[in-house]
Amino acid sequence: MTGTAFVIGASGQIGRRAVRALAEDGWQVTAASRGGGTDEEWPRGVRTVRVDRSDHAALTAALGDGCDVLLDCVAFDGDDARHLLSLADRIGSAVVVSSAAVYTDDRGRGFDTQEEPDGAPRYPVPIPETQSTVAPGPDTYATRKAELEQELLAAGDRLPTTLLRAGAIHGPHSPLPRELFFVRRALDGRKVRVLAYGGASRFHPVHTANIAELVRLAARNPGSRVLNAGDPVAPTVAEIGAAVDAALGHEAETVLLDGPPVGTVGDSPWAVAHPLVMDMSEAGRVLGYRAVTTYEKSLPESLGWLLEALHGADWRDLFGRAVPALDFFDYAAEDRWLADRG
Numbered sequence: 322m323t324g325t326a327f328v329i330g331a332s333g334q335i336g337r338r339a340v341r342a343l344a345e346d347g348w349q350v351t352a353a354s355r356g357g358g359t360d361e362e363w364p365r366g367v368r369t370v371r372v373d374r375s376d377h378a379a380l381t382a383a384l385g386d387g388c389d390v391l392l393d394c395v396a397f398d399g400d401d402a403r404h405l406l407s408l409a410d411r412i413g414s415a416v417v418v419s420s421a422a423v424y425t426d427d428r429g430r431g432f433d434t435q436e437e438p439d440g441a442p443r444y445p446v447p448i449p450e451t452q453s454t455v456a457p458g459p460d461t462y463a464t465r466k467a468e469l470e471q472e473l474l475a476a477g478d479r480l481p482t483t484l485l486r487a488g489a490i491h492g493p494h495s496p497l498p499r500e501l502f503f504v505r506r507a508l509d510g511r512k513v514r515v516l517a518y519g520g521a522s523r524f525h526p527v528h529t530a531n532i533a534e535l536v537r538l539a540a541r542n543p544g545s546r547v548l549n550a551g552d553p554v555a556p557t558v559a560e561i562g563a564a565v566d567a568a569l570g571h572e573a574e575t576v577l578l579d580g581p582p583v584g585t586v587g588d589s590p591w592a593v594a595h596p597l598v599m600d601m602s603e604a605g606r607v608l609g610y611r612a613v614t615t616y617e618k619s620l621p622e623s624l625g626w627l628l629e630a631l632h633g634a635d636w637r638d639l640f641g642r643a644v645p646a647l648d649f650f651d652y653a654a655e656d657r658w659l660a661d662r663g
């Protein structure tokens with residue numbers, strides 16, 4: 322059964338796909354964002370509203386009589402959870418985007434300890450949803466997301482919420498297209514790249530279409546639960562590089578560095594010492610979820626979007642805020658390291 326759906330963050334990479342998936346599934350969708358943006362692939366009938374989710378009165382007004390399901394793509398902390406819960410009387414159920422960043426390993430190591438000596442987390446492979454998480458609190462992105470999760474789960478009887486722990490999100494309209502790491506090198510004619518950790522890093526990606534499918538199923542099957550959100554296969558960084566090269570018709574030598582990056586050399590958006598790979602079986606069991614795409618299959622569309630966005634534009638203007646430019650594109654340091662290595 323479907324009904325009315327209200328999507329906060331609708332014009333972002335997740336929102337665009339999720340609005341489309343919900344509308345095509347029969348929901349009457351209201352697409353909310355501060356700018357009121359739309360997507361050309363949305364079916365007719367999707368209503369857009371401009372609202373800032375941090376403005377309580379405005380969000381309450383935009384919700385009006387309420388909705389059967391609410392998707393929140395931009396909830397980050399306990400305040401956001403409490404804000405949603407204060408509207409529980411007018412929301413049937415919710416789906417809220419969280420992050421794999423909440424996970425800790427059995428020694429309490431996680432995203433927040435990565436830079437510490439021996440701080441790189443060694444998660445089980447794959448990570449089940451029952452794995453431990455950081456203590457909730459206001460300090461970091463991970464602790465705030467944990468607070469968001471715990472507030473919502475504790476109030477599951479008032480507002481059944483599916484929390485989706487997303488991996489490294491990819492797809493068109495990404496504000497942080499990690500593939501830029503390889504794409505820009507190809508556009509710059511770089512014939513070599515260095516990958517730390519032997520190129521074996523695995524940082525579970527998830528395509529927006531797969532998140533949208535999880536949203537669609539959770540909307541139809543409300544519940545108070547946490548689910549991992551990852552693609553069916555988590556490729557290594559070396560495999561991602563090879564797939565990008567193949568799609569672009571570019572050839573580059575990959576030099577593997579055994580250990581961690583040396584300064585900026587060998588670093589990449591996927592460089593993790595030990596794999597972060599999530600178990601996707603629970604979503605299959607609970608929702609009957611089947612992924613709608615894979616990293617490899619979805620790559621040409623994502624790269625097509627990225628190349629079009631980059632055409633005639635400076636990538637720093639597009640993504641400079643999200644991509645730590647100097648760290649990932651320090652060709653001079655890379656060349657020095659390669660020369661020293663002989």
Ligand SMILES: NC(=O)c1ccc[n+]([C@@H]2O[C@H](COP(=O)([O-])OP(=O)(O)OC[C@H]3O[C@@H](n4cnc5c(N)ncnc54)[C@H](OP(=O)(O)O)[C@@H]3O)[C@@H](O)[C@H]2O)c1
Nearest residue numbers: 330331332333334335354355356373374394420487489490
């Ligand atoms: N990127 C990753 O790899 C990754 C990994 C794990 C989890 N996540 C999670 O993914 C979520 C981000 O989703 P996304 O990647 O789809 O983001 P996005 O592409 O940056 O889009 C964000 C959307 O939210 C809207 N928005 C931002 N602030 C708003 C506000 N205060 N009120 C109403 N609308 C607002 C934006 O439009 P306007 O600017 O017009 O408002 C836009 O539509 C976050 O919860 C993040 O923690 C991301």
